[in-house]
Amino acid sequence: MKLKVLYFASLREALGSAEELVEVPPGIASVAALRGFLAARGAGVPALAAGRNVRAAVNQQMVAGDAAIAEGDEIAFFPPVTGG
Numbered sequence: 001m002k003l004k005v006l007y008f009a010s011l012r013e014a015l016g017s018a019e020e021l022v023e024v025p026p027g028i029a030s031v032a033a034l035r036g037f038l039a040a041r042g043a044g045v046p047a048l049a050a051g052r053n054v055r056a057a058v059n060q061q062m063v064a065g066d067a068a069i070a071e072g073d074e075i076a077f078f079p080p081v082t083g084g
Contacts, residue, residue, distance in 0.1 A: 001028070001071045005038070008078035011054065014047035031056045032065035034075060053080050
C-alpha cells in the first residue's frame with residue numbers, strides 16, 4: 001500500500017524531510033502501526049517513537065492512533081501546538 005506521509009514543525013526537522021511517499025507492508029492498517037513502522041526505519045526514530053506526544057491526521061482530519069488507513073491516504077504527523 002502506498003501512502004503520502006507529511007511531517008510538520010520539529011518532526012520535519014528531526015526527520016530531515018517534509019513529506020515522502022511510503023510503501024508499507026501488509027498488516028500496517030492503522031495510524032499507530034504506520035507510526036511504529038516509520039520509527040523502526042532508523043533516522044529520526046526518537047521523534048516518532050511510541051510514548052512521544054505526536055498528533056496525526058488522515059486526509060486532513062484529526063484522528064486517534066487506532067484510525068484506519070488505506071491505499072492513497074495522506075497521513076500527517078505533527079507535534080502538539082501550544083499557544084500563548
